[in-house]
Amino acid sequence: MSYVGRFAPTPSGPLHFGSLVSALASYLDARANKGRWLVRIEDLDPPRTAPGSIDAILSCLHTFGLHWDGDVMLQSERQSAYLNALEILQSQKLIYACSCSRAQFQSNPQYLCTCLAHPPADKITAMRIALPQQEITVGDVILGPQTQQLALDVGDFVVQRKDRLFAYQLAVVVDDAAQGITHIVRGSDLYDQTPRQVWLQQCLGFPQPVYAHIPIIINNHGQKLSKQNLAQPLNLAHAPSLLSEALERLGQATPCNFRQAPVTEQLAWAVEQWDISAVPPRMQDPMAFV
Numbered sequence: 001m002s003y004v005g006r007f008a009p010t011p012s013g014p015l016h017f018g019s020l021v022s023a024l025a026s027y028l029d030a031r032a033n034k035g036r037w038l039v040r041i042e043d044l045d046p047p048r049t050a051p052g053s054i055d056a057i058l059s060c061l062h063t064f065g066l067h068w069d070g071d072v073m074l075q076s077e078r079q080s081a082y083l084n085a086l087e088i089l090q091s092q093k094l095i096y097a098c099s100c101s102r103a104q105f106q107s108n109p110q111y112l113c114t115c116l117a118h119p120p121a122d123k124i125t126a127m128r129i130a131l132p133q134q135e136i137t138v139g140d141v142i143l144g145p146q147t148q149q150l151a152l153d154v155g156d157f158v159v160q161r162k163d164r165l166f167a168y169q170l171a172v173v174v175d176d177a178a179q180g181i182t183h184i185v186r187g188s189d190l191y192d193q194t195p196r197q198v199w200l201q202q203c204l205g206f207p208q209p210v211y212a213h214i215p216i217i218i219n220n221h222g223q224k225l226s227k228q229n230l231a232q233p234l235n236l237a238h239a240p241s242l243l244s245e246a247l248e249r250l251g252q253a254t255p256c257n258f259r260q261a262p263v264t265e266q267l268a269w270a271v272e273q274w275d276i277s278a279v280p281p282r283m284q285d286p287m288a289f290v
């Protein structure tokens, strides 16, 4: 089978150590399987795109030797593909206009939205997908299978926001299919969102990729490293030692004196030795220096 993997960062700031670990895991899994590795910039939400961050992310990947295949896909240029998918869902009567706020849903798990039965009068509303009372089970190479009853566990979710921006769930599924992605290796913070994406793939007639969710890196407060939690940008002057640290976090036993080896040497070795079964399901230690 031909393998196509991807790294899909949101350009809300420069890459941090957690994003390096995700990029590295998806790169190694693709290259070890003689596959292609693509980069997609998830700049779906223009106000969240930090100026200069797209160039910074791409040049950071090059510094770490993580060279991708083909052109970089930008979600900001994919509006017509998302609209097309929305229309397919609409033609199957799977989506409905909803004027309820996110706060209404979040404040009460039992909140009953009546917009499906009684369409709102407002012209500008979000669009939600109507979910069936049915279980969905999705396998995962690292974390094992999970089953969700989407209607109960998640509830009808938004595919297009009230401000007309398409939701991540819809865009990610449309783009993974358009790029022919066969394997998705990404952070475990997205593990419980995967059944939603598989459901959308089924509605849109797209193939289901193989999923592997790697442990997320946490800071000293037990929080996921993220731009919101002020994770430090990667210090490019320390690329070799950061790459070694990332390999160790992924359970790949690195040779002694590896930390100063050039990134190209480290990556060549890591592609040869890559063992996805050695990736720990959870990260034990916080990242001290971030």
Ligand code: GLU
Binding pocket: 008, 009, 010, 042, 172, 186, 190
């Ligand atoms: N854009 C998402 C992020 O930066 C990743 C989405 C995905 O890998 O499906 O966290």
